[in-house]
Amino acid sequence: MPPSLSDRLTESILGIIRDGGLRPGDAIPSARELAKRFAITTPTVREALRKLEATGAVEFRHGSGTYVGPTINNVVLANPHRPPITKDSVLQLISARLVIEPAVAAQSALARRAENLERLEAAVTNALVPPGGPAFALNFHVELAAASGNPLLQEVLASLLKVRVREQQQIRALYDNRGRDHKEHQAIVEAVRAQDAVQAERLTREHLDNIRRAVESSPELS
């Protein structure tokens, strides 16, 4: 079965973006322009663009244009259509993080670099900012992975931790303990700064274990 016109179109549009050296935030040709260039109609172009939109490769801005999206170069993605969370799915997520994150923390301690440490410390302090503050608050656990120097690890953690804004509030209301989290985050950062991989790994495991306990003993999700 030959790939559909829509499939070939998405590849062509990606080609335009990559061959043109366009980066996230740059504008791409309008849908009408693309339709003319490929000698097809606009609904077909829009179908291809919607596919790219679903993976964050492009973004629509009504009245303005279509732009390269933030995750166009990602290898893994958070599923934008993921099923709604349940208590079980949250526990499953924490179990997976208990496997992955301690090893990531150890790696970050070994690879720690100046600019990563700065962002990591910013994430620790930002965590105390009440909700409704800055739109794109740094997530401590994502920044901890970023400090490893491997963008793929950052992608994995960001994808695992990305939940809908609505649900994030729900989770925080039930499980969050800002004070304790902040202290534990600080301890992890200190271990990373000291390049103490063993300690970073241990503290991260304990931190996630505490979170798991909080979730286990919490009431059901609505």
Next chain:
Amino acid sequence: MPPSLSDRLTESILGIIRDGGLRPGDAIPSARELAKRFAITTPTVREALRKLEATGAVEFRHGSGTYVGPTINNVVLANPHRPPITKDSVLQLISARLVIEPAVAAQSALARRAENLERLEAAVTNALVPPGGPAFALNFHVELAAASGNPLLQEVLASLLKVRVREQQQIRALYDNRGRDHKEHQAIVEAVRAQDAVQAERLTREHLDNIRRAVESSPELS
């Protein structure tokens, strides 16, 4: 900015699928039927379906219908539009796997269960089947993650290891060492069967280190 009609539509279609208890492979209403039900036109419905197609939530079969896709319940996804691989990106991937997989192997050794072991052993033997054989060959490293009992870890590994078929051949031609891989895989399986987490972790790390060395000393990608 209110969510677009297309966005609301994808949510509604997902609602139809989930509320109807539909599972991967089941047929969903036709585009014309959905258009009638929501009192909109077919191009708009198609845009919404294309978004769902991009994340594997639905699949089109020309002339037959639209069906629930295999990854509708995933939390993380392999980016279907990921950039083409380079030698550097392959090394980056192996570095990330060196952080994650040893910990996963240890977890799988602790949690090993009968049915998982069976699939794991099948993956080891399947690895010797020459290409062109079964369409969906089990991937040893994905099955190793599956043996942990946590579907999220399996998703992460599957997403990291999913590369285009074309590129897979390219990689194999350059780096693969079937005989050595098979031996090392067998050793890992034995450690898992013996529930020896420390050994499983060590063997997995060494295995990936060997792969990394093979890649580092290989010629550039075309």
Next chain:
DNA sequence: ACTCACAAACTGACTAAATCACTTAGCCAC
């Protein structure tokens, strides 16, 4: 009774030509 060819009937794929809604940039008056 069985089988095979064939013809609806249904499905997705795509076209064509508009109209509406929103954003941006330029211009002009104040």
Next chain:
DNA sequence: GTGGCTAAGTGATTTAGTCAGTTTGTGAGT
């Protein structure tokens, strides 16, 4: 300058239809 208006460009959606595959049932022939 600064505010507001306007015009051009853009995405959003509609309407109506054609083309191309797949499935299924029917009926003729065996």
